[in-house]
Amino acid sequence: LYTVMLPLTGVQAPPAPPPAPPTAQDALCASDFSAGPATARWDFTGPGWSWRDGALRFDGPDDATMLLDVTATTNFNIWIEFEAARDAVLGAFRATTRALNPGVDYIAFAGGYDNTVTRMRVEGRGEVAGDMRGLAPGRHTLQFARRDDVLFLLLDGDLAGWYHDSSVPLVITRLGIIGIPGSQLAVFHARVEVTPQSALHKER
Numbered sequence: 279l280y281t282v283m284l285p286l287t288g289v290q291a292p293p294a295p296p297p298a299p300p301t302a303q304d305a306l307c308a309s310d311f312s313a314g315p316a317t318a319r320w321d322f323t324g325p326g327w328s329w330r331d332g333a334l335r336f337d338g339p340d341d342a343t344m345l346l347d348v349t350a351t352t353n354f355n356i357w358i359e360f361e362a363a364r365d366a367v368l369g370a371f372r373a374t375t376r377a378l379n380p381g382v383d384y385i386a387f388a389g390g391y392d393n394t395v396t397r398m399r400v401e402g403r404g405e406v407a408g409d410m411r412g413l414a415p416g417r418h419t420l421q422f423a424r425r426d427d428v429l430f431l432l433l434d435g436d437l438a439g440w441y442h443d444s445s446v447p448l449v450i451t452r453l454g455i456i457g458i459p460g461s462q463l464a465v466f467h468a469r470v471e472v473t474p475q476s477a478l479h480k481e482r
Contacts, residue, residue, distance in 0.1 A: 292440040296430035297423050299357040300469040307346050309334075309468045321345045323378060326457055333361075333464035336457030343369065343378045345454035346470050352447040353473040355423040358455065359466045362413055364393035365458040368422040373451040380456055383448055386422035386431045388438075389413035389461075396438045398422070398431045401448070407431065407439030417466065424450075 302308040309316040315329035323345065326338015336342065348354070354370050370384040380387060385399040389412050397408025411433060421432040429441045453470050457463055 292428060292430065292437070293442070294426065294428065296421075296432060296437060296440070297355050297425050299419070299421050299432075299435075300355055300471040302469065305469040305471050306348065307468070307470045310466075311468070312466045317344075319346060320454070321347070324457075326459075333466050334468075335465075336461065336463045337459075338457055339459055341379055341459070342457045343454050344457070345371070345378075345452045348451060348453055348470065348472045350449050350451050351472045352449060353423075353425050354450055354453055355421070355425075355471045356453045356469070357419060357421040358468045359417060359419050361415075361417050361462070361464045361466075362389060363460070363462040364389040364413060365461040366413065366418070366420055366463060367456040367458060368420060369454055369456055370422070370424070370448070370450045371452040371454070372448050378454075378456070380458070384422070384424065384429065384450070385456075386420070388418070388420050388433050396431065396433050398429055398439055398441055400429070400441070400443065403445075406441040409438050411438060 307319050311334040312332045324342030326336050326342045356368050367380050367387040375382050383401050388396040393412040396411045397405045399405050418434050423430045427443050429443050431438045
């Protein structure tokens with residue numbers, strides 16, 4: 279008799295509830311782009327980002343990332359309020375990753391594949407969880423979090439997928455948003471929180 283061990287994913291209920299979205303009061307960084315170009319703490323890897331009409335918008339010709347440096351961690355929580363025609367993409371990246379794109383490290387996206395799916399992608403394991411959900415016109419929220427070896431993806435506060443990340447976790451030092459050409463992405467709010475490695479060791 280041979281059996282195959284499959285990773286736990288988002289078909290059944292996750293082993294724990296997803297973390298709440300970061301609040302503006304408790305977040306490591308809470309950027310309100312609806313009030314102005316609050317970009318001082320963010321680094322930009324390419325052209326195409328600009329603030330206008332109450333949002334940080336992307337209309338570049340190539341993928342370009344806006345990044346927040348964080349203390350090294352394996353637990354993170356990033357949340358945005360946004361509008362997009364397709365391809366809203368969040369990422370969590372290692373310090374050693376140089377070419378930042380939607381295929382490296384930890385990635386979450388909504389409205390991918392011509393606005394038909396919302397999924398998570400883990401480097402080396404491909405697309406691990408999600409559902410067949412696109413983006414309707416109007417504002418949405420997207421949350422991507424890792425807590426105690428579980429990755430969570432929520433669209434508009436609803437769990438779109440989760441994945442038990444049982445392999446050695448990636449140590450993350452940067453969190454951010456990847457602008458995709460043609461996505462018509464407009465970000466109104468972005469909030470980030472992390473649990474530093476030193477605190478994680480104390481918890482365990």
